[in-house]
Amino acid sequence: MMRYISTRGAAPSLTFGEAMMTGLARDGGLYVPETIPHISPDQIAALVGQSYEDIAFAVMRPYIGDLFTDAEFKGLIAKAYAGFGHMARAPLKQLAPNHFLLELFHGPTLAFKDFAMQLIGQMMQAALAKSGERITIVGATSGDTGSAAIEAFKGLANVDVFILFPHGRVSEVQRRQMTTPDAANIHALAIDGTFDDAQARLKDMFNDFAFRDGVRLAGVNSINWARVLAQVVYYFSAAVSLGAPHRKVSFTVPTGNFGDIFAGYIARQMGLPIEKLVIATNQNDILHRALSTGDYRPDGVVPSISPSMDIQVSSNFERALFDAYGRDGKAIAALMDDLKAGAFHISQGALETLRATFASGRCSESETQDTIRQTLNDSAELLCPHSAVGVYVAQDHLGATPMITLATAHPAKFPDAVEQASGLRPALPPRMADMMTKPERVTRVPNDLAALQALVRERIAR
Ligand SMILES: *Cc1c(COP(=O)(O)O)cnc(C)c1O
Numbered sequence: 001m002m003r004y005i006s007t008r009g010a011a012p013s014l015t016f017g018e019a020m021m022t023g024l025a026r027d028g029g030l031y032v033p034e035t036i037p038h039i040s041p042d043q044i045a046a047l048v049g050q051s052y053e054d055i056a057f058a059v060m061r062p063y064i065g066d067l068f069t070d071a072e073f074k075g076l077i078a079k080a081y082a083g084f085g086h087m088a089r090a091p092l093k094q095l096a097p098n099h100f101l102l103e104l105f106h107g108p109t110l111a112f113k114d115f116a117m118q119l120i121g122q123m124m125q126a127a128l129a130k131s132g133e134r135i136t137i138v139g140a141t142s143g144d145t146g147s148a149a150i151e152a153f154k155g156l157a158n159v160d161v162f163i164l165f166p167h168g169r170v171s172e173v174q175r176r177q178m179t180t181p182d183a184a185n186i187h188a189l190a191i192d193g194t195f196d197d198a199q200a201r202l203k204d205m206f207n208d209f210a211f212r213d214g215v216r217l218a219g220v221n222s223i224n225w226a227r228v229l230a231q232v233v234y235y236f237s238a239a240v241s242l243g244a245p246h247r248k249v250s251f252t253v254p255t256g257n258f259g260d261i262f263a264g265y266i267a268r269q270m271g272l273p274i275e276k277l278v279i280a281t282n283q284n285d286i287l288h289r290a291l292s293t294g295d296y297r298p299d300g301v302v303p304s305i306s307p308s309m310d311i312q313v314s315s316n317f318e319r320a321l322f323d324a325y326g327r328d329g330k331a332i333a334a335l336m337d338d339l340k341a342g343a344f345h346i347s348q349g350a351l352e353t354l355r356a357t358f359a360s361g362r363c364s365e366s367e368t369q370d371t372i373r374q375t376l377n378d379s380a381e382l383l384c385p386h387s388a389v390g391v392y393v394a395q396d397h398l399g400a401t402p403m404i405t406l407a408t409a410h411p412a413k414f415p416d417a418v419e420q421a422s423g424l425r426p427a428l429p430p431r432m433a434d435m436m437t438k439p440e441r442v443t444r445v446p447n448d449l450a451a452l453q454a455l456v457r458e459r460i461a462r
Pocket of ligand 1 (some may be wrong): 259386
């Protein structure tokens with residue numbers, strides 16, 4: 001049965017269910033599968049014409065061990081994607097000759113994070129119902145992750161969810177997505193502070209072991225292996241609809257924390273014929289610089305119009321490094337120690353291994369705006385700023401192999417930036433238009449650990 005090991009080599013190996021509930025390993029590393037299951041060309045060919053849900057079952061089944069029976073797992077997948085606004089779940093559109101757009105924004109909060117969060121919500125609830133346990137999820141968000149988690153966990157019986165967001169610093173659509181769901185187990189908390197304050201208080205809660213154990217704290221941020229796994233599926237569904245296993249494809253992925261593109265890497269390791277995975281960054285281009293020079297050196301986040309990619313440290317990159325260093329956990333731990341002191345250098349061998357799979361490019365703010373305008377003009381597609389970063393970078397990598405760029409959010413999630421670039425103000429899909437008038441439920445909280453802990457304890461005791 002599949003076991004999961006830490007990228008730093010000094011934490012116990014876990015089952016799928018344990019890795020899903022644990023998140024970060026106790027040695028500070030990230031969990032990865034001990035071996036990657038292989039999928040043969042015949043098995044890939046058998047996915048042609050199947051529903052998204054059937055492909056999801058075939059791709060993920062080898063990873064989950066005995067946590068669920070086949071029938072249970074199929075039921076959870078069906079529930080996870082039932083609320084999407086498109087039958088294909090992840091439809092593929094054509095932008096230009098040999099350039100395609102994979103629309104990942106038809107879920108309940110209009111960003112690709114719904115693919116993983118909806119499924120992890122169903123899987124956690126089902127696992128907890130079996131064991132009779134309850135957990136408390138606390139998350140910090142600058143926008144997209146919090147709303148995706150709230151939509152995924154609202155109304156579930158064995159989970160309480162507390163989402164901290166910086167008061168006054170998220171868009172109105174993002175705030176309303178967090179404050180209008182009216183389930184009793186959902187707690188939207190507007191903290192008096194910045195996103196960094198919210199994240200710091202979250203870390204404090206995880207580091208207070210008495211509190212952590214007392215409320216059974218769990219995390220759902222993007223380093224959770226179960227989230228990566230759910231994202232592997234749409235690489236398969238897209239490649240198969242363009243001719244896999246008989247024809248290769250490449251992908252360009254708007255990248256921040258490296259979770260989404262790492263899922264593409266897993267698909268490639270499983271045997272999906274992917275030629276290149278192109279990392280597309282905005283002006284916060286640490287990954288592009290790292291791949292170009294071998295030097296991984298954070299130098300401060302500059303806010304952009306694609307805010308979900310404004311990162312300093314790209315957590316999931318550690319998983320790719322682990323493989324590039326021949327799965328040497330000690331070497332990875334040493335790199336991460338160097339990072340604490342400011343930066344690390346990727347060895348020549350590891351860099352060559354990474355470059356065999358990954359390419360990269362950067363897109364400035366003005367190039368992002370130009371791409372939104374140009375793509376509307378050329379192909380009648382209105383892109384969100386994140387997707388525009390992808391489309392821009394992909395254009396440098398077009399060739400004989402079909403290129404698929406991931407569209408990570410719906411333009412209506414970022415109406416101001418899109419309107420400024422294109423002159424068109426994107427409307428919310430009709431199924432969520434009532435969000436702008438629904439009553440909001442939110443608790444204003446101070447930037448204070450003890451007060452937050454008291455609030456969590458009091459709410460979960462109800
Ligand atoms: C989270 C997010 C990204 C970045 O994804 P990573 O997995 O962190 O690389 C890109 N675009 C949008 C819209 C997002 O919400």
